[in-house]
Amino acid sequence: MLNKSVEREALAQFLASELQITRFRDYCPNGLQVEGRNTIKHLVTGVTACQALLDKAVELSADAILVHHGYFWRGEDMRIVTQKQKRLKTLLGNDISLFAYHLPLDHHPEVGNNAQLAKLLNLEVCGRFGEDELGWLGKSVQLKTVGQLARLIEEKLERTPILIGDQNQLLTDIAWCSGAAQNMLGAAIEAGASVYLSGEISEPTVHLARESGVPYLACGHHATERYGVQALGRMAAEKFGILHTFVDVDNPV
Template sequence: MKREALTRYLDDQLDSTRFRDYCPNGLQVEGRAEVQHIVSGVTASLALVDAAIARGADTLLVHHGWFWRGEEGRVTGFRKARLQALLKHDINLIAYHLPLDGHVEFGNNAQLARRLGWSVEGRFGEQDIGWFGRLPQPTTLAELATSVAAGLGRAPQVIASGASPEQPMHRIAWCSGGAQSLFELAIAQGVEVYLSGEISEQNVHLARESGVPYIAAGHHATERFGVQALAAHLTERFGLTCEFVDIDNPV
């Protein structure tokens, strides 16, 4: 498949121009014109670039790419090492950040809901990046934490409110990654618990004072499934070889 045809298709599918983002979405580094073998992953770290090279891939498809707004612009040190490895082996880098969080089918939020059995009722926040809905059945906080741990393969951090841990919950809001800033807006949706990848200091107090627990399930852990779903779609639609490589990240 031609690189330009693939990037046009992905831009259209993910509606990438709709989002005001912190980085460029789509093709970030140009490699080979013909795409046959894609390695996908969460973040375009040097370890993932090396994995793509070892597997003979021509394209790297990620959620966290490069060229973030406000970061150092000089290509030195680790930035040089990453870019040099990619260019030396003529590998494309394609990245989608917010478009891959918010997509209704392939997005991280959609895939979290599917994996954990939550039904979707609506969205909230700037650019509708937060989601809310219902748990599959009345669930205690301890039961929900156990379910999240099983689904994501790691124990989450749970900041409990003053509510009884045995009180059954029905409605949940969530946003993958570092969506600490959406917590107050999530509470306004009338939910009983909020889940994101990370938590900030001030949100510990908000969880305790609002009565709405906060589950911090891991930035990396909550954002592994969107890029996998997108890559699986490309395999089914175009017959491309796609491999997901999970570079361990405890955060």
């Protein structure tokens, strides 16, 4: 099965239809962001298309890179200078394609970041909430309290989450959204959640969690988004019989 290849366009089309990229209003282009060679035998995946990931992909002789956080974010400096120049030079100079999927990868029901978090934490998905249904609701059979959930997160994500709220609070519906979705705490409360978890935390999140009595868990932006892109990479590799390598560039945030 391995060591086959796929044309860049065929891979782009497969990912576009699998992730339904046209249904989202996103802050960046989803799909092929930088065009490299036509034929892809080795796909490298990672959370963010940072220089360390690109350098590793070059070392691994990758033909294409697939990430959750790519380039060309709305409102960013459009000039090709400094770090952006170096990154693009690395990709173009080595003829490596860059594919990036942001909200479509958070949303996907199987290989998405949130679906993969549910799997990792053994949560039974029972609903969605918020804009574009990016928030998820679920239940846990084995966990009884917020503290138990925090300990499971620490074990599975290999990172100690920041808990704002009462660790003895009983769990009913658990709400989550990967990445920097701390601003969805209000929507999670409205959706009836007993606890909400995301990656990052902001100063106002603390007060809202305390005042509403709905605890908040900041589990790490990188840590909560490590799993979707890996699952998507595995799916593409199985579909086309190509080689896939996930590269984890650690990030404490």
